[in-house]
Amino acid sequence: MEAVAVVENKQVILSKYIEGIPTEADMELKVGETIELRAPKGSSSFLVKNLYLSCDPYMRGRMRDFHSSYLPPFVPGQRIEGFGLARVIDSDDGDYHPGDLICGITGWEEYSLLRSSNDLQLRKIQLDDDIPLSYHLGLLGMAGFTAYAGFYEVCSPKKGESVFVSAASGAVGQLVGQLAKLHGCYVVGSAGSNQKVDLLKNQLGFDEAFNYKEEADLDAALRRYFPEGINIYFDNVGGSMLDAALLNMKVRGRIALCGMVSLQSLSSSSQGINNLYNAIPKRVRLEGFLQSDYLHIFPQFLEHIKGYYKEGKIVYIEDMSEGLELVPSALVGLFSGTNIGKQVVRIAKE
Amino acid sequence: MEAVAVVENKQVILSKYIEGIPTEADMELKVGETIELRAPKGSSSFLVKNLYLSCDPYMRGRMRDFHSSYLPPFVPGQRIEGFGLARVIDSDDGDYHPGDLICGITGWEEYSLLRSSNDLQLRKIQLDDDIPLSYHLGLLGMAGFTAYAGFYEVCSPKKGESVFVSAASGAVGQLVGQLAKLHGCYVVGSAGSNQKVDLLKNQLGFDEAFNYKEEADLDAALRRYFPEGINIYFDNVGGSMLDAALLNMKVRGRIALCGMVSLQSLSSSSQGINNLYNAIPKRVRLEGFLQSDYLHIFPQFLEHIKGYYKEGKIVYIEDMSEGLELVPSALVGLFSGTNIGKQVVRIAKE
Numbered sequence: 001m002e003a004v005a006v007v008e009n010k011q012v013i014l015s016k017y018i019e020g021i022p023t024e025a026d027m028e029l030k031v032g033e034t035i036e037l038r039a040p041k042g043s044s045s046f047l048v049k050n051l052y053l054s055c056d057p058y059m060r061g062r063m064r065d066f067h068s069s070y071l072p073p074f075v076p077g078q079r080i081e082g083f084g085l086a087r088v089i090d091s092d093d094g095d096y097h098p099g100d101l102i103c104g105i106t107g108w109e110e111y112s113l114l115r116s117s118n119d120l121q122l123r124k125i126q127l128d129d130d131i132p133l134s135y136h137l138g139l140l141g142m143a144g145f146t147a148y149a150g151f152y153e154v155c156s157p158k159k160g161e162s163v164f165v166s167a168a169s170g171a172v173g174q175l176v177g178q179l180a181k182l183h184g185c186y187v188v189g190s191a192g193s194n195q196k197v198d199l200l201k202n203q204l205g206f207d208e209a210f211n212y213k214e215e216a217d218l219d220a221a222l223r224r225y226f227p228e229g230i231n232i233y234f235d236n237v238g239g240s241m242l243d244a245a246l247l248n249m250k251v252r253g254r255i256a257l258c259g260m261v262s263l264q265s266l267s268s269s270s271q272g273i274n275n276l277y278n279a280i281p282k283r284v285r286l287e288g289f290l291q292s293d294y295l296h297i298f299p300q301f302l303e304h305i306k307g308y309y310k311e312g313k314i315v316y317i318e319d320m321s322e323g324l325e326l327v328p329s330a331l332v333g334l335f336s337g338t339n340i341g342k343q344v345v346r347i348a349k350e
Numbered sequence: 351m352e353a354v355a356v357v358e359n360k361q362v363i364l365s366k367y368i369e370g371i372p373t374e375a376d377m378e379l380k381v382g383e384t385i386e387l388r389a390p391k392g393s394s395s396f397l398v399k400n401l402y403l404s405c406d407p408y409m410r411g412r413m414r415d416f417h418s419s420y421l422p423p424f425v426p427g428q429r430i431e432g433f434g435l436a437r438v439i440d441s442d443d444g445d446y447h448p449g450d451l452i453c454g455i456t457g458w459e460e461y462s463l464l465r466s467s468n469d470l471q472l473r474k475i476q477l478d479d480d481i482p483l484s485y486h487l488g489l490l491g492m493a494g495f496t497a498y499a500g501f502y503e504v505c506s507p508k509k510g511e512s513v514f515v516s517a518a519s520g521a522v523g524q525l526v527g528q529l530a531k532l533h534g535c536y537v538v539g540s541a542g543s544n545q546k547v548d549l550l551k552n553q554l555g556f557d558e559a560f561n562y563k564e565e566a567d568l569d570a571a572l573r574r575y576f577p578e579g580i581n582i583y584f585d586n587v588g589g590s591m592l593d594a595a596l597l598n599m600k601v602r603g604r605i606a607l608c609g610m611v612s613l614q615s616l617s618s619s620s621q622g623i624n625n626l627y628n629a630i631p632k633r634v635r636l637e638g639f640l641q642s643d644y645l646h647i648f649p650q651f652l653e654h655i656k657g658y659y660k661e662g663k664i665v666y667i668e669d670m671s672e673g674l675e676l677v678p679s680a681l682v683g684l685f686s687g688t689n690i691g692k693q694v695v696r697i698a699k700e
Contacts, residue, residue, distance in 0.1 A: 061631075070601075070631045238627060251420075260627045272622025277588060277610045279638030281411075281420045286636040288629030 048086035138342035143171035149294035159184035167236035171342035218244035246275035317341030398436035488692035493521035499644035509534035511581035521692035568594035596625035667691030
């Protein structure tokens with residue numbers, strides 16, 4: 001029998017279900033676990049070494065003891081999972097071979113045993129010297145695809161329309177704004193620091209941007225930037241920003257409900273949305289969406305966005321941490337906005 | 351010169367702008383005004399005798415000092431206007447002749463001088479012994495058309511889907527529910543009294559109905575009637591019912607935002623909508639609409655609904671008051687639900 005290497009496999013596990021926003025204490029770095037570096041024969045699985053892990057706001061939903069959502073919760077005591085980029089080391093799946101790079105749902109750990117049948121979004125990555133590998137978790141991954149599907153499929157944009165994006169420098173928002181500009185729209189973004197506002201205006205090409213933390217009256221801020229109203233609001237935050245946007249929509253405006261980081265972080269005593277009534281006289285459409293409903297256009301997305309990137313028409317800002325032990329703090333930081341751009345953690349060299 | 355009759359023209363005027371819900375004190379019956387019973391030559395106007403006036407919740411919006419809505423406010427001291435059914439007495443408009451019956455925007459007064467160019471929804475009515483004349487203000491008027499356009503054009507219904515209607519015995523809701531049944535849907539309605547619930551189940555053909563005032567937990571009530579969730583919520587009330595419906599929508603459910611009588615009646619200290627987040631994992635679409643955007647299908651609506659009515663496939667419940675002096679209390683009653691069915695006031699014999 002062939003000798004199989006057994007190595008330590010550090011993991012980040014969920015300590016316990018959370019109630020509000022995640023804190024570092026809700027997760028734990030577990031050392032001492034070991035793993036055989038092979039994919040068992042007959043298992044149809046393949047073993048990967050994880051290189052980059054993605055931290056995404058939706059993961060908070062899986063940290064709760066709530067079993068009726070579109071994704072099951074994580075299991076306390078077991079490793080967290082999320083999108084990652086990894087290299088195949090051994091395989092019992094004929095479609096995956098040692099050396100292949102893959103992007104899909106993996107574990108928050110050094111090595112993971114994966115099954116392609118468990119992951120509709122699993123895909124192989126071709127090395128391309130013009131594109132950083134980690135971008136497959138952001139610009140060319142779930143976040144970028146959320147921006148692409150949400151903007152084109154949900155917002156029904158038209159040239160010349162006015163577009164507002166919240167959390168605009170985030171993993172999704174920064175691409176929405178750039179796509180809207182390429183589409184010929186007027187684009188304004190909100191963000192939570194002056195540094196992010198500078199990025200939006202000077203690197204990401206937004207027409208205007210503002211720091212919502214410096215605005216006492218969000219309605220007045222939006223009136224200032226959209227004196228004639230908003231055609232499209234790409235909502236990443238919910239809460240009081242959504243309420244203010246509802247007051248400023250144009251007739252037949254569209255609101256893509258993409259995420260509600262702000263509401264998520266509040267308890268059930270939050271004040272709620274008060275201006276939904278305005279959707280009637282203004283005939284506004286609000287639509288919640290998930291990128292996973294649009295996977296049929298993923299190939300088209302990859303082609304378009306790779307093209308735009310290589311032509312220098314779009315840029316992408318990443319916030320890269322280093323080391324598995326930093327994944328919990330990177331995830332927690334999303335909810336206070338400490339990240340600038342797409343939050344990724346490199347846990348091994350390419 | 352021909353002698354022209356001059357008669358008294360009692361009017362209901364807006365006393366002052368309102369803040370919350372209208373009260374009878376916000377309106378006043380003004381006597382002693384006179385009017386010449388003719389349409390001045392060269393005016394392109396026509397003079398009508400008003401027969402029936404329609405009381406509709408949207409009118410509250412025009413009683414406020416708010417000038418940015420889709421309709422201008424009424425003017426304090428001047429007569430209120432709304433949909434009415436009237437007979438032409440004199441005309442300087444070649445398309446309208448003495449004796450014609452018309453339905454459109456008229457004044458809350460005995461006689462009105464109208465101009466067709468002011469009213470996109472003005473139309474002539476053919477007497478039809480099978481259809482009560484007043485139905486042109488309800489079943490075959492703005493309310494019925496709101497139900498028709500909202501259900502077919504906004505809700506995108508499919509056979510077998512589950513439909514929830516609030517204010518279900520009202521002018522709009524009663525037709526939505528019947529159309530949904532004819533479409534092969536499972537239909538549940540909510541209303542504010544046991545008498546209305548009986549109507550829904552025993553006369554209007556709803557599968558189920560409940561009295562929301564007797565439900566301590568609206569979420570639990572909806573779970574009881576929709577254990578597998580709601581495909582379509584036709585929302586006439588907003589507020590806590592909308593919030594409960596958001597918790598019970600099926601994946602890709604649709605919410606037609608038609609009116610928010612409940613929210614309208616509350617002050618700005620209302621608690622707001624807390625469950626909009628659910629629209630994201632459930633991919634729910636909420637859409638505000640106005641019937642006036644769909645006038646291109648009005649002829650089709652008339653044909654279909656007249657047909658259904660004559661075939662006995664639908665019924666329509668009216669609440670008829672008598673006399674111009676009762677129009678204010680009839681309007682006010684809409685906001686506490688004292689009306690049963692479509693509220694109309696007959697102010698003159700046909």
